[in-house]
């Protein structure tokens with residue numbers, strides 16, 4: 001039945017239709033994201049200061065608020081061709097099952113070994129490190145997808161890769177760790193005693209299962225204390241959103257090819273990179289007054305930075321060694337509950353996404369994890385793909401919106417980002433299947449503790 005429909009199940013692009021340049025939504029933003037500040041001086045970070053931590057060309061991209069298009073180097077494009085373009089899938093089976101008049105599409109980024117969209121930025125960051133003649137890079141990883149993606153990219157380019165992995169994930173996901181080691185990376189559970197900041201965190205919080213903020217502090221220290229190393233980050237930063245714009249650009253090209261105009265664009269939001277990348281071309285059209293869309297960011301109720309956080313300058317890490325970013329944040333001291341299964345555990349949100357949200361270009365909503373796993377299981381059984389828990393936040397809201405259409409009879413077109421697969425998340429699925437998964441929602445008092453640690457800049 002579905003085979004007779006005029007829009008294919010999977011819209012693939014030809015190689016020559018793939019984007020030649022990343023799109024930098026900052027160029028079209030009237031209110032630019034606030035600059036990163038030096039935590040010591042409270043002044044905007046200069047390129048020179050940033051170059052001590054990040055690769056030179058990535059610093060240029062980080063600070064570039066003006067160029068709308070930044071060419072994708074040929075080497076990166078040829079790496080992309082190994083797993084891109086990624087398909088834009090019409091979820092015919094899901095529509096049928098939901099009995100909805102809505103049309104549902106998802107952009108599937110899980111078709112590579114790392115299993116997520118993170119590879120889009122990992123290869124770009126590794127490429128610029130290599131071009132600069134560095135020996136290697138250091139990074140943190142939470143759920144493990146970023147570390148896996150980076151280890152793949154580093155293996156391809158012959159760079160050393162040192163990963164600090166949030167301890168709870170290191171223990172829960174031994175197979176993730178082994179994939180990274182198979183690609184040649186070294187993996188250290190964080191907080192560890194291999195860095196000064198790690199030792200300090202361990203002394204203050206004995207028995208902590210770690211957080212992304214802690215692991216970032218350790219990875220930055222490791223980069224700045226070794227010759228020929230720089231630090232790379234898998235989300236939050238402007239440069240990462242820029243690289244991830246390949247998701248949104250391909251989506252737009254594929255939709256345009258069939259004359260499809262989405263009404264609602266949905267993405268899960270951890271640090272904001274997949275969401276920012278997916279929505280960039282759509283937000284750009286809104287900013288230029290060319291079109292209007294409903295854009296929805298979905299975050300976990302256990303780590304609600306957009307829906308319950310404050311828009312303020314904050315540290316990007318627990319050790320307070322990184323620059324300050326103005327973003328929606330729960331405070332760098334906020335450590336989300338250990339039982340939270342997804343990888344959306346970062347205390348802050350990309351400054352670009354934060355600014356767009358602040359300016360009313362997107363909405364945000366939060367969902368509880370059992371509701372997320374209900375949606376994940378439903379989706380897996382209907383569409384076949386075993387989704388990552390993170391991605392399933394977007395699935396949840398896409399399903400909810402499609403059900404609303406069933407009730408109102410509206411034929412809305414919904415596009416959501418399916419950021420990855422969940423093969424390494426079976427401990428979380430096991431809890432859900434056993435009925436032992438709980439929903440932890442921080443109280444206002446819990447959040448107040450995190451807010452109390454926000455830096456006072458005046």
Ligand SMILES: *Cc1c(COP(=O)(O)O)cnc(C)c1O
Pocket residue numbers: 115116117118145146234235236268269270271272273274275343344388390391419420421
């Ligand atoms: C890392 C990750 C996310 C969340 O990170 P963002 O920077 O917010 O995109 C979402 N889905 C998957 C599969 C991930 O690996």
